[in-house]
Amino acid sequence: SKKVDVLGIEFDHTTKLETINTLKKRIMENKKTFIVTANPEIVMHAGRDPQYKKILQSADYIMPDGIGIIMGANLLKNPLPERIPGFDLMKDLLIIANKERLRVFFLGAREEVLNKAIDNVKREYPGIQIAGCHHGFFKENDPQIAAMVKKSNPDMVFVALGFPRQERWISNNFHLFEKGIFMGVGGSIDVLSG
Numbered sequence: 641s642k643k644v645d646v647l648g649i650e651f652d653h654t655t656k657l658e659t660i661n662t663l664k665k666r667i668m669e670n671k672k673t674f675i676v677t678a679n680p681e682i683v684m685h686a687g688r689d690p691q692y693k694k695i696l697q698s699a700d701y702i703m704p705d706g707i708g709i710i711m712g713a714n715l716l717k718n719p720l721p722e723r724i725p726g727f728d729l730m731k732d733l734l735i736i737a738n739k740e741r742l743r744v745f746f747l748g749a750r751e752e753v754l755n756k757a758i759d760n761v762k763r764e765y766p767g768i769q770i771a772g773c774h775h776g777f778f779k780e781n782d783p784q785i786a787a788m789v790k791k792s793n794p795d796m797v798f799v800a801l802g803f804p805r806q807e808r809w810i811s812n813n814f815h816l817f818e819k820g821i822f823m824g825v826g827g828s829i830d831v832l833s834g
């Protein structure tokens with residue numbers, strides 16, 4: 641698809657609806673997908689950290705999370721259609737998972753927060769199969785965590801470790817998987833727990 645460069649990060653020129661339809665299709669085709677929803681903080685961080693920038697460039701899709709990116713693209717005379725907040729995208733994916741009875745893994749946040757979020761997901765989306773969950777306070781390259789996620793055979797993995805850790809975790813472990821949607825979701829598990 642068409643890309644829009646904002647300070648060296650190539651955003652996908654797309655809408656939330658189009659994105660959801662693309663992701664649905666990729667799930668049906670068992671294609672694995674790394675999605676980044678980038679806000680201005682993430683773009684600025686990539687400017688200072690070449691390794692992180694490479695990780696972002698390796699993602700299948702980069703979505704504009706927040707009005708700051710939309711304004712930046714406008715100023716650069718290369719506008720993006722709309723903002724695609726990470727939390728909204730995650731919610732839409734949970735709706736698909738609910739309908740299709742998919743397996744979802746939640747990785748990140750504090751343990752009590754995560755447990756509350758899981759309770760809420762089970763109540764709101766009874767069709768979702770909770771593949772597993774683990775709190776976000778572990779050594780970043782602990783192979784046991786990655787092995788646990790892999791063993792759970794997930795269709796979707798939401799990684800809430802804050803940036804840049806969440807994208808780094810996905811990038812380091814993506815090769816282990818044959819399928820699945822992988823997405824860093826920042827504080828979204830905290831929001832789900834509320």
Ligand code: UDP
Nearest residue numbers: 748749750776777800801802803826827830
């Ligand atoms: N978090 C985590 N492990 C850490 C640091 C943070 O699991 O080592 C979690 C934190 O509990 C929160 C989430 O990461 O649920 C996102 O934090 P924040 O809102 O700071 O991330 P950002 O939105 O800046 O990416």
